[in-house]
Amino acid sequence: MPIRPPTHAQLLRRARGRRQGDRDYDQRRRERDPALAFAARVYRSKRWQNLRALQLRREPLCEDCRRHGVVEPATEVDHVLGLVLRPDLAYDLANTQSLCDPCHARKSAAERRARRGIRR
Ligand SMILES: [Zn+2]
Structure with missing residues (x-):
């Protein structure tokens, strides 16, 4: 049986270790x-865990879904201006919003794409 050559993705993964x-x-x-x-330190901290719990009590529903007329429980607390962009706002309640998992994943992916666009 012939051996399949590695895919492009496999080659990239190997190159990146x-x-x-x-x-x-x-x-x-x-x-x-x-x-x-820095982000890992923030998310491990008691200060963030307390802020996160406070925000979810204040706003238990996904704010993105609500903007589209959908009622969905929030499971994530998001930094409106991301930690990479504004590390000084890491513990600022006014810079947080409650999101559901899909909305948070969508926002995080868009932020990663934007950062790659800036860096390269
Ligand atoms: Zn949502």
Whole structure:
């Protein structure tokens, strides 16, 4: 049986040093990227956990869904201006919003795309 050549995605992963199921990968990325290291510290902190709980009590529904007339429980507390952009607003309640998981994932993906656009 012939051996299938590696896909483009597999080659890219190898070039970047990521193997499938590599548990240390995220840790190495955090160590290399100060913005990710800062975010990890924020999310581990008691201060953030308290702020997050307060925001979800204040606003238990997804604010993005509500703007579209949909009632959906919030599961995430998002930084309106992201941590990479405004680390000084990490613990500012006015810079947080309650989101459901799909809305938060959509916003985070858009922010990552925007950052890549700026960097490259
Ligand atoms: Zn939502």
